[in-house]
Amino acid sequence: MRLATIRNETPDGALAVVSSDGRRCLSAVTVAPTLQAALDDWKGAEDRLRRLSVAVESGEGAPLDAAALAAPLPRAWQWLDGSAFDAHGRLMARLFGLQAKPGPRPLMYQGMSHQFLGPYDDVPLPRESDDIDFEGEFGVVTDAVPMGVSPSQAAAHIALVVIVNDWSLRAFAREEMQTGFGWIHAKPACSLGPYAITPDALGAGWDRSRVQLRLRVEVNGARFGEPQGGEMSVGFDELIAHAAATRALCAGTVVGSGTVSNDDYLASGSACIAERRAIELLDHGAATTPFLRFGDRVRMNAIDRTGRSPLGAIDQRVVSSRAADVGSAEGAV
Amino acid sequence: MRLATIRNETPDGALAVVSSDGRRCLSAVTVAPTLQAALDDWKGAEDRLRRLSVAVESGEGAPLDAAALAAPLPRAWQWLDGSAFDAHGRLMARLFGLQAKPGPRPLMYQGMSHQFLGPYDDVPLPRESDDIDFEGEFGVVTDAVPMGVSPSQAAAHIALVVIVNDWSLRAFAREEMQTGFGWIHAKPACSLGPYAITPDALGAGWDRSRVQLRLRVEVNGARFGEPQGGEMSVGFDELIAHAAATRALCAGTVVGSGTVSNDDYLASGSACIAERRAIELLDHGAATTPFLRFGDRVRMNAIDRTGRSPLGAIDQRVVSSRAADVGSAEGAV
Numbered sequence: 001m002r003l004a005t006i007r008n009e010t011p012d013g014a015l016a017v018v019s020s021d022g023r024r025c026l027s028a029v030t031v032a033p034t035l036q037a038a039l040d041d042w043k044g045a046e047d048r049l050r051r052l053s054v055a056v057e058s059g060e061g062a063p064l065d066a067a068a069l070a071a072p073l074p075r076a077w078q079w080l081d082g083s084a085f086d087a088h089g090r091l092m093a094r095l096f097g098l099q100a101k102p103g104p105r106p107l108m109y110q111g112m113s114h115q116f117l118g119p120y121d122d123v124p125l126p127r128e129s130d131d132i133d134f135e136g137e138f139g140v141v142t143d144a145v146p147m148g149v150s151p152s153q154a155a156a157h158i159a160l161v162v163i164v165n166d167w168s169l170r171a172f173a174r175e176e177m178q179t180g181f182g183w184i185h186a187k188p189a190c191s192l193g194p195y196a197i198t199p200d201a202l203g204a205g206w207d208r209s210r211v212q213l214r215l216r217v218e219v220n221g222a223r224f225g226e227p228q229g230g231e232m233s234v235g236f237d238e239l240i241a242h243a244a245a246t247r248a249l250c251a252g253t254v255v256g257s258g259t260v261s262n263d264d265y266l267a268s269g270s271a272c273i274a275e276r277r278a279i280e281l282l283d284h285g286a287a288t289t290p291f292l293r294f295g296d297r298v299r300m301n302a303i304d305r306t307g308r309s310p311l312g313a314i315d316q317r318v319v320s321s322r323a324a325d326v327g328s329a330e331g332a333v
Numbered sequence: 334m335r336l337a338t339i340r341n342e343t344p345d346g347a348l349a350v351v352s353s354d355g356r357r358c359l360s361a362v363t364v365a366p367t368l369q370a371a372l373d374d375w376k377g378a379e380d381r382l383r384r385l386s387v388a389v390e391s392g393e394g395a396p397l398d399a400a401a402l403a404a405p406l407p408r409a410w411q412w413l414d415g416s417a418f419d420a421h422g423r424l425m426a427r428l429f430g431l432q433a434k435p436g437p438r439p440l441m442y443q444g445m446s447h448q449f450l451g452p453y454d455d456v457p458l459p460r461e462s463d464d465i466d467f468e469g470e471f472g473v474v475t476d477a478v479p480m481g482v483s484p485s486q487a488a489a490h491i492a493l494v495v496i497v498n499d500w501s502l503r504a505f506a507r508e509e510m511q512t513g514f515g516w517i518h519a520k521p522a523c524s525l526g527p528y529a530i531t532p533d534a535l536g537a538g539w540d541r542s543r544v545q546l547r548l549r550v551e552v553n554g555a556r557f558g559e560p561q562g563g564e565m566s567v568g569f570d571e572l573i574a575h576a577a578a579t580r581a582l583c584a585g586t587v588v589g590s591g592t593v594s595n596d597d598y599l600a601s602g603s604a605c606i607a608e609r610r611a612i613e614l615l616d617h618g619a620a621t622t623p624f625l626r627f628g629d630r631v632r633m634n635a636i637d638r639t640g641r642s643p644l645g646a647i648d649q650r651v652v653s654s655r656a657a658d659v660g661s662a663e664g665a666v
Contacts, residue, residue, distance in 0.1 A: 075583075077408060077447035080517065096513075109514040110443045114410035114583035126481055126579060147654050148459055169579055180429075181442040182515020184413065188579045246459060246502055246521045250408075250447035321480050 001053040001198045002310070003028070003160065005035055005070045007118075012036055013070045017052045018195060019061070022312065026061030028052050035072050035196065039251040042143035042159050046198075071116035072162060072196035073141065073252060079113035079190065080243045081137070081166060081256035082106055086233040088261030088275055095278035096174050106234050106242045109182045111166070113254065117191040119314045123167060124321035125188060131170035132292040132318055135259040136271030136300045138211040138229045139164040140236045141196055145249035154240035155209050157249075161202060163193035163215065163300055163311045164256050170274050170291065192254075193300070194312035205304050209235030213302040215260045217271050220297050224276070225269025227260040229302070271300075294320050334379075334386040334531045335643070336361070336493065338368055338403045340451075345369055346403045350385045351528060352394070355645065359394030361385050368405050368529065372584040375476035375492050379531075404449035405495060405529035406474065406585060412446035412523065414470070414499060414589035415439055415572045417565040421594030421608055428611040429507050439567050439575045442515045444499070446587065450524040452647045456500060457654035458521060464503035465625040465651055468592040469604030469633045471544040471562045472497040473569045474529055478582035487573035488542050490582075494535060496526035496548065496633055496644045497589050503607050503624065525587075526633070527645035538637050542568030546635040548593045550604050553630050557609070558602025560593040562635070604633075627653050 002020060005013035006027075012034040016025045031048045032038035038045040055061070083089050084106060117123060125132055141160040149157070172185035199206040205213045211229035218224055234242075239255050261275060262268040270276040277287035292298070301313035335353060338346035339360075345367040349358045364381045365371035371378040388394070416422050417439060450456060458465055474493040482490070505518035532539040538546045544562035551557060567575075572588050594608060595601040603609040610620035625631070634646035 075410060077410070078445060083514070105508070105518075107512050107514050108517050110445060110517065112411060112443060112580055114586075115581070124480070130579070147457075172579075175438070177513030179440050180510030180513060180515070181416070181440050182513070184441050184443065184576060185438075185579045243517060246463070246505075246518045247445055248448070253447075 001050050001201055002195045003035060003049065003072060003197070004195055005072050005074060006068050007070045011074060013074055017049060017056050018064060019056045020201070020308070023064060024056050024059070024061045025064040026052055026056040036252045039141065039143055039159060042251065066194070067120065069120070069194045070118040071192035072160070072194070073116055073192065073254065074118070075115055076113040076252050076254050077250045078253040079111045079256070080108055080253065081111050081258060082108045082239040083258035084232040084234050084239060085258055085261040087231070087263045087265060088259045091261070091275050091278040091282070094282060095274070096177060106239055107258070108239065108242060111183070111187050112189060115189040117189055117316070119191065119194040119312060119316070121191065121316060122319045123191065123316050124319055125167070125169070126321050128293055129171065133168045133170050133273045134217070134298045135166035135168055136215045136217045136225070137164040137166055137256045137258060137260060138215065139254050139256045142240060142249055142251065142253045142255065144251040145240060145244045145253070147244055147246065147248045149241055149244050151237040151241040154244065155237040157240060158199060158209065158236055160196035161199055161206070161211060161311065162196050162254070163302060163314060165191040165298065165300055165314050165316070166256060167191065168272070168274070191314050191316060193314050195310070197310055202304070202310055205310065209237035211302070213304055215271055215300060215302050218299040223269065225271050227262040227268040227271055229257065229260050231262050232257055292318050294318055334383050334534055335528045336368060336382065336405060336530070337528055338405050338407060339401050340403045344407060346407055350382060350389050351397060352389045353534070353641070356397055357389050357392070357394045358397040359385055359389040369585045372474065372476055372492060375584065399527070400453065402453070402527045403451040404525035405493070405527070406449055406525065406587065407451070408448055409446040409585050409587050410583045411586040412444045412589070413441055413576045413586065414444050414591060415441045416591035417567050417572060418591055418594040419566040420564070420596045420598060421592045424594070424608050424611040424615070427615060428607070429510060439572055440591070441572065441575060444516070444520050445522060448522040450522050450649070452524065452527040452645060452649070454524065454649060455652045456524065456649050457652055458500070458502070459654050461626055462504065466501045466503050466606045467550070467625070467631045468499035468501055469548045469550045469558070470497040470499055470589045470591060470593060471548065472587050472589045475573060475582055475584065475586045475588065477584040478573060478577045478586065480577055480579065480581045482574055482577050484570040484574040487577065488570035490573060491532060491542065491569055493529040494532055494539070494544060494644065495529050495587070496635060496647060498524040498631065498633055498647050498649070499589060500524065501605070501607070524647050524649060526647050528643070530643055535643055536637070538643065542570035544635070546637055548604055548633060548635050551632040556602065558604050560595040560601040560604055562590065562593050564595050565590055625651050627651055
């Protein structure tokens, strides 16, 4: 089952089901007005949404207008981003001169969640000199998770899967890490892919609480990397259990994998610029790949073995938040 | 003007205005159903709420049932906690063996915001061995703040003032700081005081975007500390501008001061156990004040020069989240 959010006059948009070929969509507001509302009562809503999904597959609904798609959750009560690809963690730690992973627990930070940009929205940022970067990730959306769940219990709370671009401003990253307090300036709003899908809709692309697909990242149309999501050192089940150790998680919590990254990074490429620059610096003594400029486009897409894109693509342009034609405070309304 | 949230069957409760003597309250749902809704349209709502405030001061409304009070925002889209008392920062950095403040910018982390405990709610936590601690703080609630505001522009976005208990599990604090990712396990849900008040209602207790009141903290009825809020090294205006450097802030963003702490800490006492333990360790070679046990009560209150408590008191008991009679997953619903 594939869910999406259609923009309307409300901050959370309107819930819809989308056909697996991405061509048709059917309003789901008879089940729940928004995806958040559906997640708030996921046990009650899921079956009813699946019936609408059958209907849209059989030709009901209307042609999908991709331009009307917001992020599946245009805002969420909680965004917890892991760093579950050890290959990425090792490279970044070497770059920052930090320990790769000081403790036995998964790495995770709490990020801003009051705004997720839609898959084709412009990305307003204040300055190119902040070293604008992307991070290609997979993510899951949970229903309500009690405090203290085990990883196997946590797996049952994975309602939906998404792709995420965790936009990052690298100029602030090291200093904010050194405070120990995590990131504020370095982590503006993330973007979500257009579709939030149930794990079963991934077929063989979902196993051991990991997305077993490559995330293809392109910058201005050129392949940047295509790392495999299955190489997470801990699965989303373990990330959720980690997050819920001392707190209950609200329905609609989004949990990210961290930058997808593989041990064979020279072949797979990278899903963020900082990692490629770390490789360049460590292997060749100098980082040569530039960070993004205003006007650059970043596309992320995960293609399955049948050639389809079950999670849809993110395709965005970075723009100046200071330009008069950009609604930079849009997310604050 | 003093606002509060009355529990009802919805997650966000019902907005009310409360008289300055704390005895009467008047529903404000004719203006906005919830405090979040009022903040979403603060320019439109504030005057109308002030008219209700005049009415409740003149005897309208009903006797206030303190037990019905939830946190003014039972959940928020964003909680950003600063560390704006340098006295606290220096002590904690010495304890953790870290630099006091590695960069020129204010310290701030993003914390969980999908649940704020009410002022008299039990505080369910999993284990005493996690080193349960409190942090007494002042906080402000903003309306919508555009990206890139200056401190003086930010000051105009301070809608309301609250007190905060930033519950902390110290056993995880150092390891999570060392990751550079900030805190997940160490920072479960915070509590808010019962009243969110406009800065003008503090009179002389609000100056230079700081609360000029002492925050009295008691543990099991005994004075623990009474530090002065006016000693913030940066004001809330600067904290908000810092937070908004690379993101717009949504209406209803809660910004915390960090643990209130003064240079004369031996006289003023501390607003968290960890700071007192740091003082003991640094001054006497051994930390002797224990962390909290289940059943311990923590009270926080800020009294003004007329003997009144404009922000109301937080008075809570720490309990086991594993006890059968505790709704530990309540915040996850």
